[in-house]
Amino acid sequence: MKNLHLVLSLILISTATATAVAVDSESSSPTVCIIGSGIGGSSVAHFLRSYSSSAIGTIRIFERHDVVGGRMATVTIAGETFEAGASILHPKNYHALNYTKYLNLSVRQPPPSESDSSFGIWNGRDFVFKTLSSTSNLPIFQRVVSFANSVLIFFRYGFSLFRMNSFVDTTVNNFLKYYEGFESRPVFETVDEMLKWSGLYNLTTRTLQEELLDAGLSARLIQELVTVITRINYGQSISISGLAGAVSLAGSAQGLWSVEGGNRQMAVGLINQSDVKLHLNEEVESVSFIEQKYQLNTTKGKSYSCGITVVATPLDELKIQFLPGISIPERKLQHTYTTFIRGLINPAYFALGSVSEVPQLVGTVETPDVPFSSISVLKQHKDNDMSYKVFSRRPLDDAMLDQIFSVRNETVKIDWAAYPHYHAPEVFAPFILDSQHLYYVNAFENAASTMETSAVAAENIARLILSRLTGQKSLTPVKLKSFGDDAYDVHADL
Numbered sequence: 001m002k003n004l005h006l007v008l009s010l011i012l013i014s015t016a017t018a019t020a021v022a023v024d025s026e027s028s029s030p031t032v033c034i035i036g037s038g039i040g041g042s043s044v045a046h047f048l049r050s051y052s053s054s055a056i057g058t059i060r061i062f063e064r065h066d067v068v069g070g071r072m073a074t075v076t077i078a079g080e081t082f083e084a085g086a087s088i089l090h091p092k093n094y095h096a097l098n099y100t101k102y103l104n105l106s107v108r109q110p111p112p113s114e115s116d117s118s119f120g121i122w123n124g125r126d127f128v129f130k131t132l133s134s135t136s137n138l139p140i141f142q143r144v145v146s147f148a149n150s151v152l153i154f155f156r157y158g159f160s161l162f163r164m165n166s167f168v169d170t171t172v173n174n175f176l177k178y179y180e181g182f183e184s185r186p187v188f189e190t191v192d193e194m195l196k197w198s199g200l201y202n203l204t205t206r207t208l209q210e211e212l213l214d215a216g217l218s219a220r221l222i223q224e225l226v227t228v229i230t231r232i233n234y235g236q237s238i239s240i241s242g243l244a245g246a247v248s249l250a251g252s253a254q255g256l257w258s259v260e261g262g263n264r265q266m267a268v269g270l271i272n273q274s275d276v277k278l279h280l281n282e283e284v285e286s287v288s289f290i291e292q293k294y295q296l297n298t299t300k301g302k303s304y305s306c307g308i309t310v311v312a313t314p315l316d317e318l319k320i321q322f323l324p325g326i327s328i329p330e331r332k333l334q335h336t337y338t339t340f341i342r343g344l345i346n347p348a349y350f351a352l353g354s355v356s357e358v359p360q361l362v363g364t365v366e367t368p369d370v371p372f373s374s375i376s377v378l379k380q381h382k383d384n385d386m387s388y389k390v391f392s393r394r395p396l397d398d399a400m401l402d403q404i405f406s407v408r409n410e411t412v413k414i415d416w417a418a419y420p421h422y423h424a425p426e427v428f429a430p431f432i433l434d435s436q437h438l439y440y441v442n443a444f445e446n447a448a449s450t451m452e453t454s455a456v457a458a459e460n461i462a463r464l465i466l467s468r469l470t471g472q473k474s475l476t477p478v479k480l481k482s483f484g485d486d487a488y489d490v491h492a493d494l
């Protein structure tokens with residue numbers, strides 16, 4: 001998708017320094033129990049520790065699986081490791097960038113060959129659009145091909161491309177407000193308030209298609225390129241909300257990156273650095289509010305007493321029992337079936353003569369005839385030995401896979417409860433699930449589901465906890481550490 005050259009301009013937000021206020025040296029600081037060890041849960045722990053050295057006591061993170069990271073996970077096929085879930089980060093995903101730096105992880109940018117990979121749009125019968133592919137390793141030739149592809153794309157979609165670009169830019173720039181300092185950025189008690197403040201709320205009330213038609217995009221661009229992108233990034237059509245759509249389109253920009261060795265290392269590192277008691281393989285079954293405390297019962301038959309509880313996982317498919325009960329709007333999750341294949345694609349399936357004619361990224365339009373959303377080459381090992389990733393809305397059975405692939409030496413299938421099934425207007429669950437100290441990070445996922453949006457929501461929840469905690473317990477607000485350079489120094493004395 002890098003062929004699109006959606007270069008997003010760099011706008012630096014000046015981060016105001018936070019005012020240090022009186023420290024609340026409360027001796028019996030509450031225990032915080034976090035359900036879920038993904039980027040959301042690990043970020044809550046990180047920001048609680050960064051923003052306060054005394055207001056929070058023990059932090060426990062419960063994870064039902066035996067690994068940290070949730071939807072950030074890796075898969076190993078034929079000895080090679082790839083991202084199995086969340087794979088790409090945007091150059092302006094500043095929390096993720098900071099985590100990477102702070103944890104001494106390395107940024108992985110796709111190699112040039114990958115970023116100039118060929119791309120085609122398949123409608124079940126033909127490729128309605130196909131870029132040229134460079135078979136030469138000479139940089140100059142690759143640049144020519146890449147330029148020719150920009151021209152090809154321009155011929156098909158015209159000035160609408162610029163309108164799409166500016167729609168994405170505006171949205172990304174509004175999102176940057178969430179990195180502002182504490183003086184100018186309030187603590188948000190609801191998702192609605194948080195989105196209204198940055199100017200993003202209206203985009204959740206209408207579909208992407210409505211927004212883009214209003215922005216003057218051609219029907220062809222919306223039905224082809226935009227549809228291809230929303231199908232790849234959210235497994236859904238252009239009837240998702242304008243905001244989820246804009247985020248999805250931003251995910252096809254230039255300069256995308258990932259963490260070398262796996263994005264999940266962000267969660268691993270944040271938990272490691274935040275003085276957390278990590279409970280792996282321990283699923284929380286019930287949360288009961290008794291005598292001003294939450295009692296969490298787990299599958300290990302244990303009970304934990306927590307002053308504060310943070311739900312950092314979507315509740316939609318879970319059976320956690322809440323006493324008293326909670327009420328959140330019904331939300332369906334979109335399942336994305338991710339199939340990894342080591343082998344070779346079958347050009348005959350696409351009515352093509354040779355493997356090299358099949359684009360390295362095959363996108364698809366909305367039609368019932370196509371059983372998958374996208375197929376991409378992850379790595380070319382040899383001419384006749386490749387690794388592929390296939391996304392689909394329904395599981396692909398072996399008979400179907402045998403039509404699409406002529407060789408399959410290894411196949412790994414993952415069924416992800418991937419992200420919300422978006423629809424406009426979105427209705428948001430509350431950040432505060434009771435009127436006490438039960439918080440829900442993933443209420444924000446109806447806006448858009450990405451690693452960065454989880455981190456942004458988590459940062460707000462950490463501030464919300466600290467501000468409400470001190471509001472309830474004493475009149476002196478907690479010292480909120482600066483968001484700037486020294487924010488991370490706190491860890492040194494933990």
Ligand SMILES: Cc1cc2nc3c(=O)[nH]c(=O)nc-3n(C[C@H](O)[C@H](O)[C@H](O)COP(=O)(O)OP(=O)(O)OC[C@H]3O[C@@H](n4cnc5c(N)ncnc54)[C@H](O)[C@@H]3O)c2cc1C
Nearest residue numbers: 036038039040064070071086087088283284418449450451
């Ligand atoms: C296939 C796929 C591709 C994606 N691509 C991208 C991408 O390219 N870029 C991007 O930014 N985002 C992408 N996303 C979205 C991204 O993965 C999520 O938005 C983000 O990782 C969510 O993080 P989280 O911490 O909120 O939730 P999760 O990562 O889901 O973490 C929740 C954790 O809670 C645990 N848990 C649940 N219930 C319990 C319980 N009762 N007790 C204890 N533990 C429990 C779960 O096991 C899980 O580990 C993708 C997602 C999928 C599925």
Ligand SMILES: *[C@@H]1O[C@H](CO)[C@@H](O)[C@H](O)[C@H]1NC(C)=O
Nearest residue numbers: 101102103104105269272273
């Ligand atoms: C990262 O590297 C620096 C410098 O080598 C070191 O001081 C710091 O402790 C490291 N951080 C982590 C999380 O390993």
Ligand SMILES: *[C@@H]1O[C@H](CO)[C@@H](O)[C@H](O)[C@H]1NC(C)=O
Nearest residue numbers: 196198199200201202203205
């Ligand atoms: C959002 O929509 C409302 C109602 O149509 C309008 O009054 C408001 O100006 C819009 N806000 C933004 C930021 O566009």
Ligand SMILES: *[C@@H]1O[C@H](CO)[C@@H](O)[C@H](O)[C@H]1NC(C)=O
Nearest residue numbers: 265268269270271272273274
């Ligand atoms: C935790 O961080 C320390 C450095 O601060 C490092 O030595 C250790 O290996 C890390 N542990 C894990 C599990 O990453």
Ligand SMILES: *[C@@H]1O[C@H](CO)[C@@H](O)[C@H](O)[C@H]1NC(C)=O
Nearest residue numbers: 286287288295297303321323
């Ligand atoms: C949780 O465990 C405690 C102690 O075993 C028990 O008394 C309580 O009834 C359990 N709560 C629920 C909701 O099952």
Ligand SMILES: *[C@@H]1O[C@H](CO)[C@@H](O)[C@H](O)[C@H]1NC(C)=O
Nearest residue numbers: 078342343381385407408409
């Ligand atoms: C894949 O399987 C085919 C047929 O079984 C075999 O010839 C080939 O060597 C295998 N390739 C790899 C990379 O294992």
Ligand SMILES: *[C@@H]1O[C@H](CO)[C@@H](O)[C@H](O)[C@H]1NC(C)=O
Nearest residue numbers: 015094095098179483484485
């Ligand atoms: C990232 O870190 C830099 C330097 O430490 C800081 O100035 C910036 O505010 C941080 N950004 C975020 C989003 O935390």
